[in-house]
Each structure stands twice: as structure tokens, then as C-alpha cells.
Amino acid sequence: MMRSPFTIALAGLALSACSQTDPQQTTSAALTEGVLVPGYSSWVETNRQLASSGAAFCADQQDLATARQAFLGAQSAWAGLQPMLVGPMGEGNLSWQVQFWPDKKNLVARQVTALLNKTPQVTPAILDKSSVVVQGLTAYEYVLYDTSIDLNDPAQKARYCPLLTAIGDHQQALSTHVLEQWQAEDGISAQLKTFPNERYAEPTEAIAELLRTQVTAIDGLKKKLGTPMGRQSKGTPQPYQAEAWRSNASMSNVSATLAGAEKIWHGANNDGIQALLGDDNKALKDKIDAAYAETRAQLATLQRPLSEMLKDEQGRKSLNDFYETLNILHRLHEGELARTLGIQLGFNANDGD
Template sequence: MKTIYLLLSCTVLLTACQSTNEANQVPNSTNMIDHVYYIEQQSAQRLVGSSQRLAESFDGYCANQTTKETVVMQWQQTMQSWMALQGQERGPEAALSLNWNIQFWPDKKNTTGRKMSQLLKKDQTWNSELIQQQSVTTQGLGAVEWLLFDPASTLPAEESCQLGQAITENLALNTKKMAQVWQINPWTQLDETMWLNEYIALLANQLDYSMKKLSRPLAKIGQPRPYFSESWRSETSLTWLKYNVEAMQQLYIANGSGLNQYLKDQGHSDLAERIEDHFNSTLETWPESSSLFSELQTKSGYQNTLALYNKLEYLKYLIHEEVAIELNIAIGFNATDGD
């Protein structure tokens, strides 16, 4: 686990450098749409960059030119980049349609593990075109995690290397498609009411998705399902969830021109500050462990996870209920409801 923590720290430093470069390009505007779009566009650009480096590192590893730790670090960086867009249901349809290709989750029946084992047994020379024809369970970040962390993986054997190279190449192609779609702002024609509906739904849907990353493995009290955790193999589930919350906070603030400022301008400063304070306190008191799987093995860990879920539930109440009521917004149907 020390190696994982070290690599995650490196990932944060790399991303911080990228963010610094991008900060110089923040829109010279106070328009909410411009700033939210900028955040989404930059998130898509970071994702394609990190996924391309992942494919390159996998190639280098299989050619004995780099270490497995380097591939793990690039996978982590790609996961971190993906967390900014994961679970969103607003934006260009052509981008949203790629979500399952980039990551298959929830995986309730270990479909990824079974499908990956089957692919390794096939007498096949894999490439990105053939991977595109396979189940989405073997196309994305979960499939790469399986190759890097699951005991059944045969890396660095030739069959696993070839499969991994094909998967990471296809992943880079899909993230490139997503980034290309995000080059055009999908919200420029919306009036203020339509935009507010879209914006709040963007936050609410992503928050709903993030909460399910806890509620599924928490299951019934005293009967957790740790294998329902997002990245149980790499023991990094809570790390990715923290990046989700940080991304939602960034969307809420939107460079000082987002929903937070809009609420203040509309006379709802108290509500705006409560949401901002709750984002901050949730992140400041985040669990030290990166592994939700490990946390759910003990009573105290389960209680800590439940406490974290309750914090997100209160954030959901503030956005779903108080913001929606104050601004007279009806939050639309969430495709993950009822799962």
C-alpha cells in the first residue's frame, strides 16, 4: 500500500502542474455558462492527455523500457482525471454515450473479471479495433485495473501485454472522441431558466452517482458488500470518491462565477455559504484510508463510511431540496435511480 500512496502523491503533483498551466486560460467573463463549460472542456482535455500517457506507458512496460509502477501511476492519473466527468448526465450526448466504454461500474457480478479471463484464453492477436467489438466491461479503466492488480492477470506475459496495449489504445481513442465533442459548448443557446435546470442537474446527477459508490458496498447495516466498491482491487475507492467531491466543489464555485455566486446575487447568501462550508468540512475530515474495501472489514470502518455517506446525503439535501426550491428548479430524472 505504501507504493500506492506514493504514486497517488506523484499523481497529485503532476495534476497540480497541469492545473497551474490551465489557470492562465480562465474565461475573461462572469457568465456562468462560460466558466462551467471551461471546467468541463479542461477536464476532458486532461482525461485524453492522461489516457494517452497510459497507453504509452503500457507499451513501454511491455517493451521492457519502463516499470510496472510507472504504468500504475499513469492508470491512477487517468482515473483521477476521469473523476471530474464520471457520473455526469448533462452535456453533449456523443460524449455521455462513451461513459460506459471508459469505465464499467457498478460491476455487481464481477463481469469484468470473468470477461478478462476469457479474453486472455482466446487464441487472438488483440488490437484496438477488436477491443471495440468486445463488451464494454473489457474496454475501460476497470479492465486495466484488473490487468495491473488482479492475481489472475498474467502480466508481463505476452498475452496480457498485448491485451493491455489494445485496451489502453482503445481507451485513449475514446477519450479523444470525448474531448473533441467538448470543443463545442453545448449550452450557448440556453436561456437562464433552462441553464439553471441544466447546471443544477449536472451537479445533482454527479452527486447521486458518487453516493452510490458508498451505498452499494455499504448495503444493509452489518452486511456490507465490499466487492461492490469501485476500485477494490487497487484499494483506491475512497481516493477516487474524494476527487469526485473536489470536482463537484469546483463546478459549484466555477472560478467565482458559478452557482455559489449566483445564490448570493439572488439573496441566498446563507444557503450558498452553507453549501460551500459543507464541501470544505467534508473534504477536510476525509478518511485517511484510500481503501473502502478495507474499511468495510471492521465495525469502526463501516461506521466511518456511513458517516461519510451521511455527509454527502446532507449535501444532496442542500442541492436537491433547498437550492431547487429557492430557485424554483425541478431536477430531472437520474438514470441511476432505482438501481
């Protein structure tokens, strides 16, 4: 139903809050320069290495162990980027193109097989038009690690190599494009530094998005661990529902994501989110510092691969203890920190109504 004409007074929305000295603007800009752009840049670099590794491996100029190292580098950079998925990477289906998780029905195995049966010579152009399931690291991991594939057998290597090199190219192109979008004149990097802009009405909105993305990533870790631990399946462990189970990198991915989250908190020069807490909130700041330290300490004791830990009582207990520290860290951010900063994390997205 439409009402009669009216005019809206839009006079200088919080203009005073947009001066250079606004602490939230300072923090958003510092995180952009000190953490986010460097994070995306090193992700691009690991994808450049992935692409060149794939090509070298397929030209028999690199062994499988080295190719796996390049893969683990790209996968770890991606895990570290999770708390920084604001802007283009957090939108659309781009993140699926990098990694397909959760893969409840082992789609990656089925779709890689189907693709190669249909198109033995996969090219980057063909891959671009294929399902997200086969475009990213999950498919790359399947080829490099799945026990059904023997890359020492020349025939099998010849079958899977076009896909490996196409994925390497795809990841390199995608990450490069995303970094370009970040650094474009009116790109997300600029939008996180100068307000108001098309995306953010004021610095608070940028800080809210940074915090929400970080909190979502920490919450995501609980899902990434909770699912294989059986928290959604009446306590029955589900090792094949873990992220990166084939490469046994589930726990190192968790570690990388936590490190990324901590960078958002600390910033490159103690100028991250923590800088927004004044002296009167020192107790909260100390609590969050301690929670990060505790998760790191707990994680350091979990030296075995996730799939092994899930098999015995002691392993499951250690995982549960670690899960609890993650939970504390998550709640501190989502609750006390958000409240203290006066930030709404939103509630409509998972509403189901």
C-alpha cells in the same frame, strides 16, 4: 388522435432572457470555459499518458509501479469528470466504455478471460467491436491489479499486454473524440454559451443540466459507498461491489469526484453555480460552502483503504459518518439550491411506469 391545422405562436421565446447580461448564461459560459473544457482536456492528457505507459510497460521500458501510476491518473481524472458528464459523455454507452461499474457478477474477469482465450492477439480494432466490459479502465485495472495475474511472469505479461495497449489506445481515441465534439463549431461547448440552440431553449436549461449532472454525481457517490457498506444488502458489507476495489482507489476516486463537484459550485473564479445566489441567499451559500468543507475534512480522516475500513467497527462508523456528510451535501443541492434557483431537476427518468 390528430387535430385540425393550427399555428403556434413562437414569437421570441424569452428573447429578452438571452442577452449577454443574463446571469445564468454568464455562469454557464464561465463553467464551460473555466471548469468543463479544462476538465475534459486534462482527462484526455491522462489518457494519452495511459496509452504511452501501456506501450512502454509492454516493451519492458517501464515497471509495473509506474504503469499503475499512469492508470491511477486516468482513473482519477475520470472520477473527477463525473460531475461534468453533460453532452456526449453522458449519452449513449460511452461512460461504460471508460469504466464498468457496478460489476455485480465480476463480468470483467470472465469477459477478459473469454476474450483472450478466443483472441490471444487483441488489436484496437478487435477491442472496438468487443463488449464495453473489456474496453475500459475496469479491465485495465483487473489486468494490473488482480491477484490471479502475475505480470512479472513473462508468459502472463505476453498474454495480457495486447489487451493493455488496446485499452490504452481505445481510451485515448475515445477521450480525444469527445473533446473534439465539445469544441466543434456547434458542439456542446458552444451550446452552453450561446442561447437558444438546438439543445437548450434558454440558459436556465443549461444551468439545470449542469446542476442535475452535478447532483447525480454526488448521489452516485452515495451509491458507490453505500453498496460496499451494505446499505442495499441489510448491512452486510460487500467489499467487492466497490468501485476500484482492486486498485484500492475507491476513496481517492470519491475525493476526485467531490473535488469536481465543488468546481462546478465554485467555478474557476468564484463564477460557478454559487454566483447565481445573490446576497439575500448568503445563508444558503455559506451552508453549501460549509458542507463541502465538512465532506473534505471527514474524507481526510479516512486514510485506510475502503476494504480495510469495512472490516472493523471503527472503520464502518467513520464511513457512516462520512456518508451522512455526503447525504447533507446531496440534499442541499437537490433541494434548497435547486428550489432557490428555480430549477427543476426532473422526475421522469427513474419513474418505472
